[in-house]
Amino acid sequence: MNSLFAAKAGKPPPENAAPAAAPNGAPQTPGGDAGANTFMDQLTANPLFTGGIGLILLTGAAQLARKSVTTAATHLRRQMLxxxxxxxxxxxxxxxxxxxxxxxxxxxxxxLLNLPTPAPRTLxxxxxxxxxxxxxxxxxxxxxxxxxxxxxxxxxxxxxxxxxxxxxxxxxxxxxxxxxxxxxxxxxxxxxxxxxxxxxxxxxxxxxxxxxxxxxxxxxxxxGKTIIYTAWSTEWKPFGKPRRKRGLASVVLARGVKERIVGDVKSFLRSAQWYYDRGIPYRRGYLLYGPPGTGKSSFIQALAGELDYSICLLNLSERGLTDDRLNHLLTKLPERSIALLEDVDAAFGNRRTQSDEDGYQGANVTFSGLLNALDGVASSEERIVIMTTNHPERLDEALVRPGRVDVRAEIGYATVEVVEEMWERFYGRDSIGVEVPAAKTVAIGEAEAEAEVQMEKGELDIEEEIERRKACKKEFVKRLTELGAFKGEGWGIITAALQGLFVYFKGDPERAVLEAEALIPQGVKGEKN
Incomplete structure (x- = not known):
């Protein structure tokens, strides 16, 4: 009665008062705990819910384990490989x-050999x-x-x-x-x-x-070989297979020319510190000039073989060659190589116009671009550049001044000494008995045919054969002199033609003497006739 009166009066019930019963007879809890507990009990009692939770947990654990294994394998691979x-x-x-x-x-x-070997004893x-x-x-x-x-x-x-x-x-x-x-x-x-x-x-x-x-x-x-490089875009690419080195002795030039150039190149290669100490750009330029067929290219190949260097061929008339590309190529020369610019006189004089059918204007490299590439602010050092020309009179003085061309050398017509030295190479003592018989290639004289028969029988006197060939050499030089080959009257004997004559008449020096007149150029031969 007192409790009911106190509730009606707005007073809190006594502390020891029992809580009111719920409508369904269940005791009430603060904040609806009875309903929450009932919902959770129902979820935990549901087998579908507990199975889904378990499946999610298992899937997560599997993915975590797989990721851990992958990470561990990657780390292990990085550490072991x-x-x-x-x-x-x-x-x-x-x-x-x-x-x-x-x-x-x-x-x-x-x-494939299947050689018998003992069984392995260890792993x-x-x-x-x-x-x-x-x-x-x-x-x-x-x-x-x-x-x-x-x-x-x-x-x-x-x-x-x-x-x-x-x-x-x-x-x-x-x-x-x-x-x-x-x-x-x-x-x-x-x-x-x-x-x-x-x-x-x-x-x-x-x-x-x-x-x-x-x-x-x-x-x-x-x-034992010389690599030839050609320009490919902005890089150097080997051209064909490496060629067998050519010895300096195989190239016959006028007295002192070969020795002078080889000595200068070797001195340059030994003087790097000397150049650096004096602030001089460490590069060397050479100009070889003379008629075609006198041995300029052959000498350069022999020089590269002597130095164990490669050769980088650069055609200034190449389509698409620009100033920037030229400078880049000369800057990125392969190690131990010679830059070879052949026929520089034709690089700027034979350009075609845009009116040609294919619209080609020739190379885009300019003369000033060539000068700057050879001796400009951006030009490279530690290089050897060799230029060749058949017409040195056509070259601008700015191109051949010191700093761009340091050494000039004429590779001219064959002199008497050149002819005699080449004769000894083809018909000297060392060639007797080892040359290809001339009878297999061309008709030979009776004296030479008889000498070959004697040589086969072992009856040939080597000393007599040497004397006979010396007499032929003297007669050969005499005939060339009478023809005016050594007078320097605007023509002469080129070493390529002289070598071709000696190769054709292998082992037959007498026939070579008879055919000496074939070395005269056609135009000069017509004037003489």
């Missing part, structure tokens, strides 16, 4: 491709005998045109695009050759390529070894 990339723009790219091809060919040859010896064979190959075709007009074709099988596995000194290497058709390698004019070599991190020491081995293989292939 090492990768080397070689782009196609790098010089070692071709070296490694050819080395890999040679390495695999050697493995194939060893496997390392077993691994060293596993030689994976290539499955993807690419062909590299090289066509070489000879002076005779014939062609020689060589095919090389190189690793193709894709993955390859090789065994190098007991270490397995995975080599992947990738090609991006959307990018172009400007040096080659081909799609961009890259080689990726992967191995264990603990075996990373093999990278310098195989690169060094690839370089040594390339050097062996080029040993």
């Amino acid at each position: 090492v990768t080397l990339e070689i782009p196609s723009t790098d010089r070692s790219y071709d070296w490694f491709l050819h080395w890999m091809s040679t390495h695999q060919q050697t493995q194939q040859q060893q496997s 390392s010896s077993l691994i060293s005998r596993l030689q994976p064979q290539p499955r993807k190959l690419a062909v590299e075709t090289k066509v070489t045109q000879h002076s005779s007009g014939s062609f020689t074709t060589d095919f090389s099988l190189l690793p193709g695009t894709g993955r390859h596995l090789i065994n190098y000194r007991g270490t397995f290497l995975r080599v992947e050759r990738e090609r991006d058709a959307k990018r172009v390698d400007l040096q080659r004019g081909t799609p961009w390529e890259v080689l990726t070599i992967t191995t264990l991190f603990s075996a990373r020491h093999v990278f310098p070894l195989l690169l060094k081995e690839a370089q040594e293989l390339a050097v062996r292939l080029e040993e």
Whole structure:
């Protein structure tokens, strides 16, 4: 009664008063706890709900575990593997491709031999005998045109695009050759390529070894040969196969000319510090002039062989050659190379006009661009430039001034000394008994035919044969003198024609004497007649 009265009066019930019963008879809790507990009890009692929660938890755990494994594997791979990339723009790219091809060919040859070997006793010896064979190959075709007009074709099988596995000194290497058709390698004019070599991190020491081995293989292939480079876009590209080095003794020039140029070049190569100490640009320019066929190009090739240098051919009349490209090419010459500019007099005098059918205007390089490339502010150092011309009188004084042309040398007509020296090369003591019999090529004189028969029978007196050939040499020089070959009257004997005569009449000096008049140019021969 008192409690009811207190409630009506707005007073709180006593602390020990029992809570009012809910309509359904269940005791009430503050904030509706009874309903919440009932809802949660219903959810936990529902098997579909508990199964879904479990499935979500299992899926999350699986994804977390997979991600953890992937992360751990990536980290482990980064820690255990090492990768080397070689782009196609790098010089070692071709070296490694050819080395890999040679390495695999050697493995194939060893496997074909089937030599009996003792059974391996250790795991390392077993691994060293596993030689994976290539499955993807690419062909590299090289066509070489000879002076005779014939062609020689060589095919090389190189690793193709894709993955390859090789065994190098007991270490397995995975080599992947990738090609991006959307990018172009400007040096080659081909799609961009890259080689990726992967191995264990603990075996990373093999990278310098195989690169060094690839370089040594390339050097062996080029040993004793001269590489000829030509301009390809803004880079230098080898032209054909390396050529056999030509000895200086094979080129016969007037007395002192060869020795003077060779001595100057070697002195220049030894004087780098001298140039730097005095602030002089370390470069040297040479001008070789003279009639065509007198041996200018042959001498340059022999000079490159003597110095163990390459030759970079640059045609100033090439279509599309600009001042910037010319300067860039002369700046990026390959190491140990000679820049050769042939026929510089024709570079600016024979340009065609835009009225031609093909609209070609000739090379875009200007005379001032050539001067700046040779001796300008942006011109490179540590280089040798040799220019040749058949008409030195046509060259501008600005082109041949000191600093651009430091040494001039005339490679002129054959002198008496040149003729005699070339005679000894073809008909001297060393040629007796080793030359190709002239009877197989042309008709020979009776005396020479009899000498050949005696030589075959072993009855020929070498000393008598030498004296006979000396007499022929004296007669040959006398005939050329009578014809006016050494008077310097605007014509003379070119060494190319003289060599051609001696090659045609192998082993027949008498016939060469009889045909001496053939060395006279046609125009001069008509005047004499």
